[in-house]
Amino acid sequence: xxxxxxxxxxxxxxxxxxxxxxxxxxxxxxxxxxxxxxxxxxxxxxxxxxxxxxxxxxxxxxxxxxxxxxxxxxxxxxxxxxxxxxxxxxxxxxxxxxxxxxxxxxxxxxxxxxxxxxxxxxxxxxxxxxxxxxxxxxxxxxxxxxxxxxxxxxxxxxxxxxxxxxxxxxxxxxxxxxxxxxxxxxxxxxxxxxxxxxxxxxxxxxxxxxxxxxxxxxxxxxxxxxxxxxxxxxxxxxxxxxxxxxxxxxxxxxxxxxxxxxxxxxx
Amino acid sequence: xxxxxxxxxxxxxxxxxxxxxxxxxxxxxxxxxxxxxxxxxxxxxxxxxxxxxxxxxxxxxxxxxxxxxxxxxxxxxxxxxxxxxxxxxxxxxxxxxxxxxxxxxxxxxxxxxxxxxxxxxxxxxxxxxxxxxxxxxxxxxxxxxxxxxxxxxxxxxxxxxxxxxxxxxxxxxxxxxxxxxxxxxxxxxxxxxxxxxxxxxxxxxxxxxxxxxxxxxxxxxxxxxxxxxxxxxxxxxxxxxxxxxxxxxxxxxxxxxxxxxxxxxxxxxxxxxxxxxxxxxxxxxxxxxxxxxxxxxxxxxxxxxxxxxxxxxxxxxxxxxxxxxxxxxxxxxxxxxxxxxxxxxxxxxxxxxxxxxxxxxxxxxx
Numbered sequence: 001x002x003x004x005x006x007x008x009x010x011x012x013x014x015x016x017x018x019x020x021x022x023x024x025x026x027x028x029x030x031x032x033x034x035x036x037x038x039x040x041x042x043x044x045x046x047x048x049x050x051x052x053x054x055x056x057x058x059x060x061x062x063x064x065x066x067x068x069x070x071x072x073x074x075x076x077x078x079x080x081x082x083x084x085x086x087x088x089x090x091x092x093x094x095x096x097x098x099x100x101x102x103x104x105x106x107x108x109x110x111x112x113x114x115x116x117x118x119x120x121x122x123x124x125x126x127x128x129x130x131x132x133x134x135x136x137x138x139x140x141x142x143x144x145x146x147x148x149x150x151x152x153x154x155x156x157x158x159x160x161x162x163x164x165x166x167x168x169x170x171x172x173x174x175x176x177x178x179x180x181x182x183x184x185x186x187x188x189x190x191x192x193x194x195x196x197x198x199x200x201x202x203x204x205x206x207x208x209x210x211x212x213x214x215x216x217x218x219x220x221x222x223x224x225x226x227x228x229x230x231x232x233x234x235x236x237x238x239x240x241x242x243x244x245x246x247x248x249x250x251x252x253x254x255x256x257x258x259x260x261x262x263x264x265x266x267x
Numbered sequence: 268x269x270x271x272x273x274x275x276x277x278x279x280x281x282x283x284x285x286x287x288x289x290x291x292x293x294x295x296x297x298x299x300x301x302x303x304x305x306x307x308x309x310x311x312x313x314x315x316x317x318x319x320x321x322x323x324x325x326x327x328x329x330x331x332x333x334x335x336x337x338x339x340x341x342x343x344x345x346x347x348x349x350x351x352x353x354x355x356x357x358x359x360x361x362x363x364x365x366x367x368x369x370x371x372x373x374x375x376x377x378x379x380x381x382x383x384x385x386x387x388x389x390x391x392x393x394x395x396x397x398x399x400x401x402x403x404x405x406x407x408x409x410x411x412x413x414x415x416x417x418x419x420x421x422x423x424x425x426x427x428x429x430x431x432x433x434x435x436x437x438x439x440x441x442x443x444x445x446x447x448x449x450x451x452x453x454x455x456x457x458x459x460x461x462x463x464x465x466x467x468x469x470x471x472x473x474x475x476x477x478x479x480x481x482x483x484x485x486x487x488x489x490x491x492x493x494x495x496x497x498x499x500x501x502x503x504x505x506x507x508x509x510x511x512x513x514x515x516x517x518x519x520x521x522x523x524x525x526x527x528x529x530x531x532x533x534x535x536x537x538x539x540x541x542x543x544x545x546x547x548x549x550x551x552x553x554x555x556x557x558x559x560x561x562x563x564x565x566x567x568x569x570x571x572x573x574x575x576x577x578x579x580x581x582x583x584x585x586x587x588x589x590x591x592x593x594x595x596x597x598x599x600x601x602x603x604x605x606x607x608x609x610x611x612x613x614x615x616x617x618x619x620x621x622x623x624x625x626x627x628x629x630x631x632x633x
Contacts, residue, residue: 166348172369263353263398263401
């Protein structure tokens with residue numbers, strides 16, 4: 001009985017999550033006559049590739065796509081570079097101090113982005129970072145850094161202190177211990193952090209709209225077509241945004257194993 | 268070579284003193300066991316020698332070198348941890364070779380040394396495995412092997428056998444002794460297990476509450492404990508204690524407590540002269556309390572009539588827990604003892620093996 005309820009709940013949850021995605025894909029593949037009625041139906045009756053052809057033929061897909069990819073990768077790298085040393089130190093501090101510092105890092109997230117984005121864009125004009133990939137990546141890094149740090153702290157904490165002591169005796173300094181011992185053993189945590197970092201940048205909108213002028217990212221492109229009431233083109237772009245998310249998550253999930261620390265210490 | 272010298276070493280964690288004023292010299296090639304109950308400061312002391320813990324006060328020398336401010340990697344030591352601390356992402360070979368590679372040892376030599384160590388420890392077939400594919404005993408061997416390949420001046424071992432099952436522990440004990448002879452290295456070995464301390468140590472250092480109590484050969488520590496703490500810690504079941512007073516009756520010294528009274532042999536009694544009329548702590552080991560029926564010559568000795576509380580049957584021997592008056596006594600009787608709860612049990616105390624301690628200083632009087 002319990003099992004049946006569980007399965008039913010899971011089916012419901014899957015439907016709940018997948019319905020909007022289905023609608024998005026459906027709209028991008030439907031002829032306008034089918035959608036632009038008073039009572040559009042849920043099923044797919046006719047399929048047309050004309051909106052997709054239009055998107056590809058326009059030549060406006062590649063620049064925002066590559067910009068989004070570059071900015072997302074840059075902010076993943078930047079946030080990991082900044083968060084790894086910081087999280088390592090935090091993970092080795094007494095709990096009271098580290099939890100207070102972590103909370104402090106999250107402070108940035110407590111202020112609405114729309115308020116921070118303005119001063120940032122003003123300073124970026126001065127620094128020549130406005131409308132650059134690096135500028136947007138820096139803003140996105142600010143956005144994802146707290147969550148990336150938080151994930152890393154907890155995965156570094158799982159590495160037994162005895163392994164670090166052993167490394168010290170074997171001849172490692174602090175940095176070598178981090179690189180050779182702690183990082184390889186925290187790979188699942190780093191992967192999760194990287195996914196968060198990537199997704200946090202990939203569909204980010206508010207910083208993008210402040211900091212992009214000529215070169216748009218994919219979410220801005222969707223926004224542009226929604227503004228012009230081009231639902232079909234917007235849906236096609238939205239679908240394009242979704243595909244890499246599915247690929248990234250699928251590829252990365254094989255690193256999400258729990259047995260990375262097996263065999264280290266008697267437990 | 269590599270003697271280790273600790274001079275008035277103290278370690279404080281905030282207000283807590285984990286190790287207090289410890290002075291200890293470990294000779295070159297000596298197997299020294301630090302033994303004490305958990306939390307007594309023995310591991311902290313070992314970690315200070317390793318360089319994993321800063322020394323609050325005092326000095327530590329390895330050989331002639333003062334190593335207080337030398338990082339662990341430059342102390343020429345190797346350490347075996349209680350929970351093995353193997354690198355899970357490296358194969359057995361790489362676990363053992365890691366320290367050598369970091370020291371830029373030529374590749375060929377690394378290979379030879381790892382092979383040799385693997386041979387000694389019977390790990391040759393396991394070099395390509397990951398730690399998670401090994402049993403507890405095999406992991407323990409890898410941890411020891413990793414120390415051996417380094418050929419350090421001093422081996423530090425922190426309860427290396429306590430996670431193994433009893434049978435494996437006995438086997439590894441013999442193996443460690445063999446290794447020690449073979450490698451001719453100085454070993455400092457920390458344990459809470461007194462059987463390990465007695466069997467492995469050439470000398471034993473008993474540490475209690477952060478203080479060094481006694482350092483000597485295992486049998487000396489057992490037979491002539493310096494104070495009550497050591498007497499009560501070494502030996503299982505522990506030594507029996509009873510508080511009572513010393514009296515002098517003509518030329519004979521007597522000891523009386525709330526259960527029994529006995530005449531102290533003259534040579535022992537002489538040491539009690541200054542305690543006449545005063546309180547002392549009496550001590551007797553369980554194996555020095557005999558069942559009166561076990562031998563004929565005991566019949567004319569002083570017997571104490573005790574009432575049995577319970578017994579533990581070990582197989583080769585029986586521990587009988589009984590009381591005489593208000594004094595509880597454990598005795599160790601060979602074979603199966605028929606004393607059941609509530610029955611009378613007549614004891615003879617081996618008067619040659621009496622211990623007396625000063626109740627205020629806790630030091631041994633005799």
